[in-house]
Amino acid sequence: EVQLVQSGAEVKKPGESLKISCKGSGYSFTSYWIGWVRQMPGKGLEWMGIIYPGDSDTRYSPSFQGQVTISVDKSVSTAYLQWSSLKASDTAIYYCARPGGGGAQGLVDYWGQGTLVTVSS
Amino acid sequence: DIVMTQSPDSLAVSLGERATINCKSSQSVLHSSNIKNYLAWYQQKAGQPPKLLIYWASTRESGVPDRFSGSGSGTDFTLTISSLQAEDVAVYYCQQFFSTPFTFGPGTKVDIK
Numbered sequence: 001e002v003q004l005v006q007s008g009a010e011v012k013k014p015g016e017s018l019k020i021s022c023k024g025s026g027y028s029f030t031s032y033w034i035g036w037v038r039q040m041p042g043k044g045l046e047w048m049g050i051i052y053p054g055d056s057d058t059r060y061s062p063s064f065q066g067q068v069t070i071s072v073d074k075s076v077s078t079a080y081l082q083w084s085s086l087k088a089s090d091t092a093i094y095y096c097a098r099p100g101g102g103g104a105q106g107l108v109d110y111w112g113q114g115t116l117v118t119v120s121s
Numbered sequence: 122d123i124v125m126t127q128s129p130d131s132l133a134v135s136l137g138e139r140a141t142i143n144c145k146s147s148q149s150v151l152h153s154s155n156i157k158n159y160l161a162w163y164q165q166k167a168g169q170p171p172k173l174l175i176y177w178a179s180t181r182e183s184g185v186p187d188r189f190s191g192s193g194s195g196t197d198f199t200l201t202i203s204s205l206q207a208e209d210v211a212v213y214y215c216q217q218f219f220s221t222p223f224t225f226g227p228g229t230k231v232d233i234k
Contacts, residue, residue: 044212044226045216046225060222095170095171099218106217106218106223107159113170
């Protein structure tokens, strides 16, 4: 069974750094892209970027380029999303998302449970 | 970026009645090499991650009830719930997966009248 298990909720202060994780299991982790999607409180879904664990090829949405870093550690089948300096506007639920392959990088058939990040002074 | 728009923002439908949601993309998501529309529909219930309903504009994901159907091509698409059930209360998003960034529509909230 394919599973994406994300790290737990975080409460941080503005200016702090953060790295959240998404562990994949039940499939060949290095063979499928994995992406991140933001959902701000009461708002819609925003595609942030995607990474191919096989070679770490990473594609960022222009809106998020330079604001976050997406990475993977193949040895533990885990993808990461990190911030070097959080802002209050980063408060959101962050979902990891696994496309199904077959050339459709953005077609998500598996989602993590979401990680709530709260940034507040 | 391809911009996705949806209409209406919200709708309330009586149980057993039809619900129709429209989605428009700012440029065609029909791929000429395989004649497939790179358009998906997701359902998000309160407090849950999204769930894939429809892909290639009209192909139902395994396990999705057949009251859900998708249609359209190019830039204009529709999600239809033929007979609304109580468990269909959710926000529905269209998404293009034609080109990065794989943008979503703003969502349509479906409630029971």
